[in-house]
Amino acid sequence: MSVRLLALIPVAVAISLALSAAVDAVALPLFLDTTGTILATALAGSTVGIAVGVLTSAVNTLRNPTFWPFVVVQIIVALYAGLAARAGLFRSFKTAVPAGLGLGVIASLTSTPISYFVFGCTTTGGIALTTALGKALGLAPLGACFFGSFVSDFGDKAVTFALVAAVLHALPRRTAARFPLALRAMGAT
């Protein structure tokens, strides 16, 4: 791995963890905790994205131990974002948002078994309440858990993909060209 990609990894992890301040300011029900993973993948490929995802989970675990079992979700996100980047799906919002919605479904399918079997769907207050709502609507326990994860992940991943597309297009072309996958991800090659 080149020194540039090595330098990118801690910065991408810090981006994921620092964006919570922006989310708090606008008071939207978003996490944006995979932004660094998706951005690093779009810039440098899935291997770097996986490293960012694992490190994000590890550092997040120091603040909240419930994050560690969800490291699998970060890896799935990196692999999916790698495919999206190679397909040039970050070229515009019209392609990035549907790709993000697709990731939302995959991420909730991946996180539901972890959330259900490890935490009984109590990972965050929001997910616990939406799971309770799903149960009140007559869903089976696992279905209600998926409902809770889906509600939180679906919009979050779409916004994250749109944000990463916006970042890639705001980067000077010369800066983007220093990363191996950036131009392809934004459909410039």
Place this chain on the structure above:
Amino acid sequence: MSALHPFSLLAIAAALPAFAWILPAPGGALATALVALGLTLTPGAGPGSTAGWSTPGRRPGFVTFRTALVSAAPFWLFLLLLHDVPTMVRMGLRITTMVASFVWLVAALSPDRLVEAMVARRWSLAMAYLFAATLSAVPILRARARRIVEAQRCRGLSPRGSVANRLRALRALALPLVLSALHEVDERTLALETRGLGTGVRRTPLAAPLDRTAERAGRWALLLLCLAALIWRLA
């Protein structure tokens, strides 16, 4: 406990939740939860540099113990909301073990000692750099994010109103943060190259933590016990 080798602290923090899930509940989970909570009261389990939970006038051990209880409490509430009482007790004890183990780990483990231990174990310098650089980059970027939020508010950005308005505000807050962080990659790359990170030369640790034979044996014993418990449960 903080005098233990960093790998031993990690092994204990990983083994306790593993035992909590492997051993039959509620007895097994109760035992592991008690051990984990007991660890938070041990001398040396003071809040670490990454935790920032220190409260003046309180015994550090008690602060860690209280943090573990406060962190685990919401899970019990949500479990009661979503499940019956036996499930709440079973899962609650397991989650409490996990929470208390990690809270204790954060309090007892110094990241600097962990990096030194990794270097002494001849892990690549890149791995040690990733861990240390991430821990130092996170608070810097968080502070910058707060400054950007304040600056944009001063410029009249309104983060309230409709969802579309909030999303526009989010873009105005997130883009400067992410772009400035990406521009930092160039500086970091130059700094790392001038320090010879890309040459593959191994670093000599300045103060490698002492790794006693008994501790190494203890770590292997924990691993073997976990495997034995797993085989016993699956059989």
